[in-house]
Amino acid sequence: MNWKSLLANSAAAFQAYLGVGTVPQFNDTRVAVIGAGAAGSSFAYHLSQYNPEMNITIYEKNDYIGGRVKTIEIDGETFEQGGSIFVATNSILSDAAREFNFTTDIANNVKDDYDLGVWDGSGFVFELPRTNKYLQLLYLVRSFGLAPYWANRLKEEEVGKFLNLYSEQFFPFEDLQSAAAEAGIEPLFANWTSASEYFANNSISQKYQSQIIEALTRVNYATDLHTIHPLAALVCLEAQSKSYAVEGGNNRIFQEFVKRSNANVLLDRSVDVIAKIGDKWSVDGEYYDYVVLATPWAHSTINVYPAITIPKVDYTELHVTHVVSPIPAQYNFFGSQKTYEQLVTLPSNNSIPITSIGHARVTKNGNHVYKLFSYERLSDEYLTQILGIPLSGVWRKQWYSYPVMAPTPELARIEVAENLFYTSGMDPFISTMETNALAGKNVARLIADRKSN
Numbered sequence: 001m002n003w004k005s006l007l008a009n010s011a012a013a014f015q016a017y018l019g020v021g022t023v024p025q026f027n028d029t030r031v032a033v034i035g036a037g038a039a040g041s042s043f044a045y046h047l048s049q050y051n052p053e054m055n056i057t058i059y060e061k062n063d064y065i066g067g068r069v070k071t072i073e074i075d076g077e078t079f080e081q082g083g084s085i086f087v088a089t090n091s092i093l094s095d096a097a098r099e100f101n102f103t104t105d106i107a108n109n110v111k112d113d114y115d116l117g118v119w120d121g122s123g124f125v126f127e128l129p130r131t132n133k134y135l136q137l138l139y140l141v142r143s144f145g146l147a148p149y150w151a152n153r154l155k156e157e158e159v160g161k162f163l164n165l166y167s168e169q170f171f172p173f174e175d176l177q178s179a180a181a182e183a184g185i186e187p188l189f190a191n192w193t194s195a196s197e198y199f200a201n202n203s204i205s206q207k208y209q210s211q212i213i214e215a216l217t218r219v220n221y222a223t224d225l226h227t228i229h230p231l232a233a234l235v236c237l238e239a240q241s242k243s244y245a246v247e248g249g250n251n252r253i254f255q256e257f258v259k260r261s262n263a264n265v266l267l268d269r270s271v272d273v274i275a276k277i278g279d280k281w282s283v284d285g286e287y288y289d290y291v292v293l294a295t296p297w298a299h300s301t302i303n304v305y306p307a308i309t310i311p312k313v314d315y316t317e318l319h320v321t322h323v324v325s326p327i328p329a330q331y332n333f334f335g336s337q338k339t340y341e342q343l344v345t346l347p348s349n350n351s352i353p354i355t356s357i358g359h360a361r362v363t364k365n366g367n368h369v370y371k372l373f374s375y376e377r378l379s380d381e382y383l384t385q386i387l388g389i390p391l392s393g394v395w396r397k398q399w400y401s402y403p404v405m406a407p408t409p410e411l412a413r414i415e416v417a418e419n420l421f422y423t424s425g426m427d428p429f430i431s432t433m434e435t436n437a438l439a440g441k442n443v444a445r446l447i448a449d450r451k452s453n
């Protein structure tokens with residue numbers, strides 16, 4: 001029997017197939033969350049804080065907690081393959097790290113000639129020398145005039161509006177798009193205006209856009225300035241601020257969220273079917289009062305009955321490669337004898353599929369670890385050619401990392417059907433660990449409030 005087609009016919013058929021006559025009623029409130037990434041783990045933790053009586057079950061198809069936040073070990077040290085940094089304004093992550101006593105101020109120990117090199121295919125169009133931050137500021141002003149100041153002003157203003165979503169005036173929000181509209185930032189993602197048009201309209205020089213802002217959008221979202229929406233580009237500017245990462249891996253926050261939620265955790269459990277039966281939702285045959293989809297719909301392969309509508313979102317296929325070598329990289333391939341902590345390629349260069357190369361750290365064993373982002377898998381031979389060094393280890397991970405961050409007129413609703421919630425509408429708006437943790441916390445509060453009313 002083709003059970004999937006049987007299910008598709010009707011919820012009644014589903015009940016019949018499972019041999020379920022009546023929908024069970026429970027004394028407690030049962031909640032299922034699909035996905036144990038930033039959103040799902042934050043949801044479980046915050047719901048348990050708002051209402052410790054809730055009975056929470058987490059389904060996670062991977063054998064680890066964290067989703068797009070994942071670490072590898074090189075020379076016994078931790079390196080991030082996914083979500084890597086957060087900033088001080090990311091209060092859910094910062095507060096959690098503080099509460100859990102995690103160290104987050106990790107200094108990089110590499111000593112390159114330049115902090116940043118921006119390569120356009122024929123040469124370095126911008127190089128930021130490794131020196132103190134005041135001299136770097138002077139250097140930026142000499143190169144770009146007041147453009148960095150004006151771009152920063154725009155960023156402060158718009159990110160400030162976004163941060164209002166955390167305030168009591170907005171939180172919890174039933175609908176992200178309406179909340180963003182009320183906060184005054186909807187035009188920054190919903191209009192068909194690219195970041196390059198936005199910055200040009202705000203008199204930010206072409207030179208600063210193409211040499212610095214675009215370098216940031218390529219490092220953070222592997223996306224060019226003429227395709228990314230203005231809000232995402234401004235978030236990339238925010239990522240220039242002092243950044244933090246949890247010692248031992250950012251996923252420790254999400255593991256701790258799950259642990260403290262006391263949820264029933266089912267790892268290696270991929271959910272196939274969610275169906276409304278009576279006043280409950282069935283998740284692969286188990287009944288719940290509320291279900292939270294905490295994973296991008298685009299790649300979840302979950303069947304929901306009755307069908308739900310979630311706007312289509314395209315994700316970037318991104319390859320993250322960690323390379324280990326006993327000696328520092330030599331950038332002869334790029335026509336330079338110097339070294340760079342962060343090397344970014346510009347889109348005018350079509351000759352290589354790499355968007356950035358970062359000198360991540362020198363391990364205690366003296367090995368240099370480089371992290372490359374690319375649109376395709378990089379072979380060992382190619383890596384040797386690009387970095388000009390022998391490879392003593394290579395780690396590869398392919399992701400659907402984040403939405404392409406193009407202007408998005410319609411974000412997904414949060415409650416996609418009665419008592420069925422979706423967090424990843426946040427992703428095409430701003431895709432970060434913090435914002436998805438906020439999406440999870442928001443749904444937790446919506447459900448907790450509903451139960452207490």
Ligand SMILES: Cc1cc2nc3c(=O)[nH]c(=O)nc-3n(C[C@H](O)[C@H](O)[C@H](O)COP(=O)(O)OP(=O)(O)OC[C@H]3O[C@@H](n4cnc5c(N)ncnc54)[C@H](O)[C@@H]3O)c2cc1C
Pocket residue numbers: 034035036037038039040059060061062066067068069081082083084085086269270271272294295296299300301302318320399400401402423424431432433434436
């Ligand atoms: C390479 C890379 C670099 C990044 N850099 C940064 C950064 O520096 N800073 C930052 O803030 N953000 C960064 N991000 C973005 C950030 O990691 C994500 O926005 C965030 O972690 C997404 O969290 P999420 O919980 O919404 O989704 P996910 O992390 O994708 O979690 C969804 C979970 O659902 C599970 N799942 C899916 N389908 C099913 C199913 N059928 N049944 C059960 N489980 C299922 C998945 O296995 C996954 O664990 C980066 C992402 C990548 C990939």
